[in-house]
Amino acid sequence: MSAAASPAATLLRGPARVEINEVAPRDGLQIEPVVVPTEAKVAFVDALSACGFARIEATSFTSARAIPALADAEALMHRMRRQPGVRYTALVPNLRGLERALSCRPDEVNLVMSASETHNRANLRMTRAQSRQQLLAMIAEAGAAGVPVNVSLSTVFGCPFEGEVDSAEVMALASAFADAGAAGITLCDTTGMAYPNQVAALCQAFQAALPGTGLTIHLHNTRGMGLANAVAAWQAGVTRFDAAAGGLGGCPYAPGASGNVSTEDLVHMFDCMGVQTGVELGALLDVVAGMPELVGRDLQSQLLSAGPRLRTHQAPAWLAEHFAGQA
């Protein structure tokens, strides 16, 4: 009998099935120092498409000047092979970007603003009021085009400049966007400031206030709490998780910040826990193994180093002789 199968295992409860959104092609590659050639990006996204993700955030329709690494957004969207069952989404920072994105037929677009004033100004060069207004206009325009909108709210669990962020302000923003027609909201722990009971509390408050709005959680592992926060969100009933293969990503405004929760660590944990993700871990690890070549640097993938938990090792060769004749 495994421990997990025992009756006592019911202490930790959550959904039987979750969705994983792979964000490395956008959230990861956007801050890598190298510009990955379009051909390699297409191959990367295509390989991810075979893994079983619910969504892949393929790129961002930002200005080539702001993020040269993603200047090939249209080319990527046209050349990647869309796998049935995967929703391909793209980040869109403004109305100009939205028009570009819509011409590429995304299954969904992802808008972004910060819950804290200073981070919004630093990251988007707008006040929160300006961002809010712009996002409402974009929700209307995407809605008119029949494309579902998700809004990612940054710094909801803490701001690297301001510290604590008031969850009432987070919920006010989420409600405004949901009321305007956003199909989903992502609560982002942009710089890894979230902690487990905070995550559970905000996710519960969100679901109580906005039961019809899809809730995604976006976690970083900056202070080691990435997977602990994922379990907390899962216990609160969250079924959608952003993650980045190889733990790519980070935040330029948070010194010492490490990347997103790594997809392979997250999928492996849910596999162990008996929670269905739809993602085939072996296929994903094959993709991750190729990522150092993609980004031209070593990656710290704990799961790739250690292997899945039941990948056993050979016992030392001297054992058999040492214990020869013993029970």
Place this chain on the structure above:
Amino acid sequence: MSAAASPAATLLRGPARVEINEVAPRDGLQIEPVVVPTEAKVAFVDALSACGFARIEATSFTSARAIPALADAEALMHRMRRQPGVRYTALVPNLRGLERALSCRPDEVNLVMSASETHNRANLRMTRAQSRQQLLAMIAEAGAAGVPVNVSLSTVFGCPFEGEVDSAEVMALASAFADAGAAGITLCDTTGMAYPNQVAALCQAFQAALPGTGLTIHLHNTRGMGLANAVAAWQAGVTRFDAAAGGLGGCPYAPGASGNVSTEDLVHMFDCMGVQTGVELGALLDVVAGMPELVGRDLQSQLLSAGPRLRTHQAPAWLAEHFAGQA
């Protein structure tokens, strides 16, 4: 209102106060390639003594041939300055080691064997039956000397050679040692194979079966689940946690294995969650900052890199000018 203070925060419940056992001087230094001079070890333990730990596992009374790094066990135990309120414990592998340890007046001794046969043979060069018999004799001898005994059971959440480990066998061993007089049992995830609902289930089963026996959990972060498993144990009511400053430690029989859960990450998380640990994080981080010099290599301390979650950063200098005159 912070999210953690809201009524919804009660989804994640656990003890209001936990104890942290610092194991880096023993479990960490024993596998470092360098032999740390006794003087530096004394300074390390003394600095840890000022942090507020419940226990410090200072050394191991093993043979100097097996673990040269800890050959100075007696010298360390005599020269370190004992802080009132801290229990100083030492690992003891056999009866000879127990005699040496008892001459140094430890507050407690820690015995060890593995729950899985192959790991026990590889790590201790004995069968489980031999280890069990020896530990029972050591519990009797320590008891006669009036020194409390803890037994650390390795590989209880999985064995790197055998895979799954039967929790019924774990509980049979734990019960045998508790019946023989062990004051405490540590459930060790030796190579980072534990996952959250497994941890919660085994900890619950343990406490139901052995309510009078102190339960400690010893976690590794090999597959990123260290803190997630700590929260699961806490939710199951566990109040004692082993951890190693700087995440020192590992297991020579588990390729790719990273070290113990790092004490600073664990204390920081509990601080965030409002769970009392007694450990002063700032003092601990000062110790961790000096550890690369101690062990002669870089350490991957996530918390030391990123800082506590509310250590905020200066906003970019251009912000003030860019938004001059705006609300």
